[in-house]
Amino acid sequence: MLTIRRLTYRIDGRTLFEEADAIIQSGTKVGLVGRNGCGKTTLFNLITGELSAESGSIELGENVKIGRVTQEAPGTEASLIETVLAADTERSALLAEAETATDAARIGEIHTRLGDIDAYAAEARAATILAGLGFDEAAQQRSCASFSGGWRMRVALAAILFLEPDLLLLDEPTNYLDLEGTVWLESYLARYPHTVVVISHDRDLLNTVAKQIVHVDQGKLVHYRGNYSEFERQRRARAEAVARRAVKQAEERARLEAFVARFKAKATKARQAQSRVKMLEKMESIEPVLDESMPPIRIPAPKRTLAPPIIATERVSLGYGGAPVLKRLSLRIDDDDRIALLGANGNGKSTLAKLLAGRLDPMDGHVTRAERMQIAYFAQHQLDELRPAESAFEHVRAAMKFDNGEAEIRAKVAQMGLGTERMDTPAKDLSGGERAKLLLGLATMEGANLLILDEPTNHLDIDSRTALMDAINAFEGAVILISHDQHLVEACAERLWLVADGTVRPFEDDMAAYRSLILSAARSSKAGASAPSDKPTAQDRRRTAAEARAALAPLRKRIKEAEAVMEKAERAMAKVDEKLADGTLYAERPDKAAELNQLRARWEEAHHAAEEEWLAASAEYEANEAA
Numbered sequence: 054m055l056t057i058r059r060l061t062y063r064i065d066g067r068t069l070f071e072e073a074d075a076i077i078q079s080g081t082k083v084g085l086v087g088r089n090g091c092g093k094t095t096l097f098n099l100i101t102g103e104l105s106a107e108s109g110s111i112e113l114g115e116n117v118k119i120g121r122v123t124q125e126a127p128g129t130e131a132s133l134i135e136t137v138l139a140a141d142t143e144r145s146a147l148l149a150e151a152e153t154a155t156d157a158a159r160i161g162e163i164h165t166r167l168g169d170i171d172a173y174a175a176e177a178r179a180a181t182i183l184a185g186l187g188f189d190e191a192a193q194q195r196s197c198a199s200f201s202g203g204w205r206m207r208v209a210l211a212a213i214l215f216l217e218p219d220l221l222l223l224d225e226p227t228n229y230l231d232l233e234g235t236v237w238l239e240s241y242l243a244r245y246p247h248t249v250v251v252i253s254h255d256r257d258l259l260n261t262v263a264k265q266i267v268h269v270d271q272g273k274l275v276h277y278r279g280n281y282s283e284f285e286r287q288r289r290a291r292a293e294a295v296a297r298r299a300v301k302q303a304e305e306r307a308r309l310e311a312f313v314a315r316f317k318a319k320a321t322k323a324r325q326a327q328s329r330v331k332m333l334e335k336m337e338s339i340e341p342v343l344d345e346s347m348p349p350i351r352i353p354a355p356k357r358t359l360a361p362p363i364i365a366t367e368r369v370s371l372g373y374g375g376a377p378v379l380k381r382l383s384l385r386i387d388d389d390d391r392i393a394l395l396g397a398n399g400n401g402k403s404t405l406a407k408l409l410a411g412r413l414d415p416m417d418g419h420v421t422r423a424e425r426m427q428i429a430y431f432a433q434h435q436l437d438e439l440r441p442a443e444s445a446f447e448h449v450r451a452a453m454k455f456d457n458g459e460a461e462i463r464a465k466v467a468q469m470g471l472g473t474e475r476m477d478t479p480a481k482d483l484s485g486g487e488r489a490k491l492l493l494g495l496a497t498m499e500g501a502n503l504l505i506l507d508e509p510t511n512h513l514d515i516d517s518r519t520a521l522m523d524a525i526n527a528f529e530g531a532v533i534l535i536s537h538d539q540h541l542v543e544a545c546a547e548r549l550w551l552v553a554d555g556t557v558r559p560f561e562d563d564m565a566a567y568r569s570l571i572l573s574a575a576r577s578s579k580a581g582a583s584a585p586s587d588k589p590t591a592q593d594r595r596r597t598a599a600e601a602r603a604a605l606a607p608l609r610k611r612i613k614e615a616e617a618v619m620e621k622a623e624r625a626m627a628k629v630d631e632k633l634a635d636g637t638l639y640a641e642r643p644d645k646a647a648e649l650n651q652l653r654a655r656w657e658e659a660h661h662a663a664e665e666e667w668l669a670a671s672a673e674y675e676a677n678e679a680a
Contacts, residue, residue: 054077060073060074062099087269101121114219121222140212150163234397240261358388362423363422365420402535402552406533465498471487522540547620609674
């Protein structure tokens, strides 16, 4: 299907690929991974012929149709469904010809071909794809021009999926999707009948879809079998093996050099010494695998501790004029809450985030905030607020309230995850991921009590997402998270709120259950659109399963609450242990040491009680599930 041989390509004096090779068989699902800037998108441009290689070749099978989402989002007056259907130019041409053809033989050929390409089911298929990407039946009839750029990019993605090319090239397809659209796309790509090569920093998508990984590494294309988790495991094992070989080689080199140095002057050993010299000359140096570990991101701790709740809403309605987007919200956020907002785009997640951040006033009801609370708010649209000509160093210096020295400013920039070599680069020349790190760092500089993150992972590579996850988990304040990255939500959120149907309510299950709910709704929607309602037994089974899940929900809630208490107690005990480790504490402040020991004992007792509750609830859950 796709063969890359000895590919070399340079840009602006920098080598992206040097004699790189790869073979991708027909029907394979491949994840193309590597650090931002390593050349992944450039490789797509080389495959499609938009760029020409310096040397080497890229060969495709005969009559292979390539599909790639255009960079220009469709903005015409045509409806969404018409735009997607128009992507199949052969179908459109045949239907137009069928309207005017008069020759009976040609008319027969047209309708035979229309049947071969399943043209008569095309509208239903296009509607299903659009629905999966978040467009209901009414939205599908609206013009593309009536939607924002992000939504139009979904239409462009729908058009390529509808076309079903032999080779589907997707470059960060989830950047414009919500969690619901991402889950649907994962399922769709896993069932896609042809070859897929996807550039993505979404770990869950790569684990669900990819059966092979191609890693862009130091100008080469390194092939790994399995999904992303397998790639990480294999690469780690490879790096460890290479490191061991490099150590052994260094030891052998040292032994040979010692022999030569000792005996090269002795006539009786001259021949053996010369032999060792030749062995040293032939020895190819084993280079250790480069350490691509990401500089950590550090979010400053809150400057002050606040009594809970830090935010409470009483029957709040909110929106932008006209009918409220969300109504009668009575919510509470405590100082250590970790809450992820679920729900399709357009349901009000970002609207709620703006209310909590103080960027939007309620239309009705009352919001109470703790005094002197600091809130850090991050949203992707704020990237445009960075000053293009100023560097990260200049942004941070301007944001600092005092006249700090250069060393202190650069240390602050480093805490944001930006390396020394990028601190003085103008913002306009930073990558999207680097600008996102800078914006997050600027938002959190003041030691926030509440961190509100609205899609923080767009443009971040996987290592940067891991660094962000670690930073969120190490942060001592409260977190409100909106993200289509399931791995980030699962790793950082302790509570889930579902924003849907004009309100916000707790989702008492986990992300696996929410994923199943999304896919079940998509299947039901597809079945309802294409099949008669003559299967009451299937509905009964779904209803029975839903009732069973509902019956187990209280137990799941008990388990999650106990886990949250245990994690909170473990964090608290770790902080106390850190303070007790100070060797001078007992001598200089014995009263403080005694107080800390008592505090640790209380947390230990709380942990023990929560663990007992967790064990009891888990046993009851398993027994009920088995029944």
